[in-house]
Amino acid sequence: MAPPSDIQELIRENHLPPRILLGPGPSLCDPRVLQAMAAPLLGHLDPAYLKLMDHIQELLRYVFRTQNRLTLPISGTGSAAMEAAIANLVEPGDAVLICVNGYFSQRQAEMARRYGGQVREIYRSWGEIFTLEDVTRALDEGPAKIVCLVQAETSTGVLQPVAEIAKLVHRQGGLLIVDAVTSLGGIPLEVDEWELDIVYSCSQKCLGCPPGLGPITFGPRAEAVLHNRRTKVANWYLDMALLEKYWGPERVYHHTAPITMNYALLEGLRIVAEEGIQNRWERHRRNAQLFWDGLSDLGLVCHAPLEYRLPSLTTVRVPEGVDEAAVRRHLLDTYHIEIGGGLGELKGKVWRVGLMGYSSQPENVILLLEALRREIG
Numbered sequence: 001m002a003p004p005s006d007i008q009e010l011i012r013e014n015h016l017p018p019r020i021l022l023g024p025g026p027s028l029c030d031p032r033v034l035q036a037m038a039a040p041l042l043g044h045l046d047p048a049y050l051k052l053m054d055h056i057q058e059l060l061r062y063v064f065r066t067q068n069r070l071t072l073p074i075s076g077t078g079s080a081a082m083e084a085a086i087a088n089l090v091e092p093g094d095a096v097l098i099c100v101n102g103y104f105s106q107r108q109a110e111m112a113r114r115y116g117g118q119v120r121e122i123y124r125s126w127g128e129i130f131t132l133e134d135v136t137r138a139l140d141e142g143p144a145k146i147v148c149l150v151q152a153e154t155s156t157g158v159l160q161p162v163a164e165i166a167k168l169v170h171r172q173g174g175l176l177i178v179d180a181v182t183s184l185g186g187i188p189l190e191v192d193e194w195e196l197d198i199v200y201s202c203s204q205k206c207l208g209c210p211p212g213l214g215p216i217t218f219g220p221r222a223e224a225v226l227h228n229r230r231t232k233v234a235n236w237y238l239d240m241a242l243l244e245k246y247w248g249p250e251r252v253y254h255h256t257a258p259i260t261m262n263y264a265l266l267e268g269l270r271i272v273a274e275e276g277i278q279n280r281w282e283r284h285r286r287n288a289q290l291f292w293d294g295l296s297d298l299g300l301v302c303h304a305p306l307e308y309r310l311p312s313l314t315t316v317r318v319p320e321g322v323d324e325a326a327v328r329r330h331l332l333d334t335y336h337i338e339i340g341g342g343l344g345e346l347k348g349k350v351w352r353v354g355l356m357g358y359s360s361q362p363e364n365v366i367l368l369l370e371a372l373r374r375e376i377g
């Protein structure tokens with residue numbers, strides 16, 4: 001048979017290139033997750049589907065490490081969950097402090113401005129963290145109702161400590177929104193213990209599912225703010241009060257849930273629970289260490305310092321004289337390995353390597369290291 005030519009044929013015949021996804025996302029899916037997506041459709045109010053929804057919420061609480069009632073997957077990617085966090089908390093005129101040290105905190109600021117927030121930004125260069133002192137100083141200069149932080153900055157490879165900052169924000173009467181898009185299910189995250197008010201994520205990074213859902217959780221302080229809003233949430237689709245009526249006991253239709261995506265998420269979460277969340281954090285850390293050790297043997301340098309380097313995503317400095325885009329292209333064409341290029345300030349300066357979810361396996365690390373050795377060695 002002739003090789004299939006067009007994309008429809010490629011998909012139907014399952015002849016798409018067998019990529020090893022080691023970029024900033026999406027990551028690889030466990031075959032069990034893909035299989036779950038082939039299950040027959042149910043209606044979004046079918047009692048059998050409603051039962052699956054309950055399981056999803058229960059398992060999301062497990063991975064978020066929370067008892068928060070208001071915990072559910074937004075129908076949309078991580079950015080939709082980010083927007084849900086901001087749209088529901090920020091009212092026109094609210095003081096919002098955004099800690100900008102990378103691409104995704106800039107996006108938080110952009111969204112907060114669109115919802116009428118009085119946005120103030122503090123800055124660190126791309127590759128640094130915010131210290132407790134940085135945030136203390138900013139809040140001393142002027143209080144904020146809402147503070148936004150990115151725990152795992154996928155653009156810089158930095159892991160931002162958030163627990164102490166949450167306590168500080170609360171002492172000042174504010175709430176903390178945390179972006180855990182590249183951390184949930186891969187890096188230690190303790191929503192209740194660290195008293196985080198809103199935390200959001202996505203399906204396609206450390207949870208190892210396809211893109212399309214954005215898990216989010218609202219703690220008691222955030223719920224209280226929702227109930228005391230002066231204005232309606234300006235975004236109808238992401239209004240948590242409406243979503244809660246569908247995900248809670250009332251089961252009121254809001255939008256047609258992406259049923260198949262939710263099958264995938266449920267299976268992905270079941271896999272996390274089988275592995276055990278702490279074991280999963282440990283696996284991500286171990287495979288990252290294997291990668292970092294191998295990079296150093298190759299003479300390659302990580303952009304983020306070891307003290308706050310992110311296990312799920314490593315930024316590798318492109319050596320002098322190397323065409324970074326050509327290397328990425330060659331890795332894809334020759335070894336089927338996808339890695340990412342730099343974003344924003346780091347464009348052209350780093351490669352971004354994700355070891356997330358099902359992609360975080362020693363054989364992938366070893367293959368990538370050997371491929372890099374051949375490319376630049």
Ligand SMILES: *Cc1c(COP(=O)(O)O)cnc(C)c1O
Pocket residue numbers: 025077078079080082104150152153154155179181182202211
């Ligand atoms: C990927 C990512 C997002 C955006 O998620 P999408 O699923 O691409 O919409 C937001 N924040 C961080 C830190 C990310 O890595």
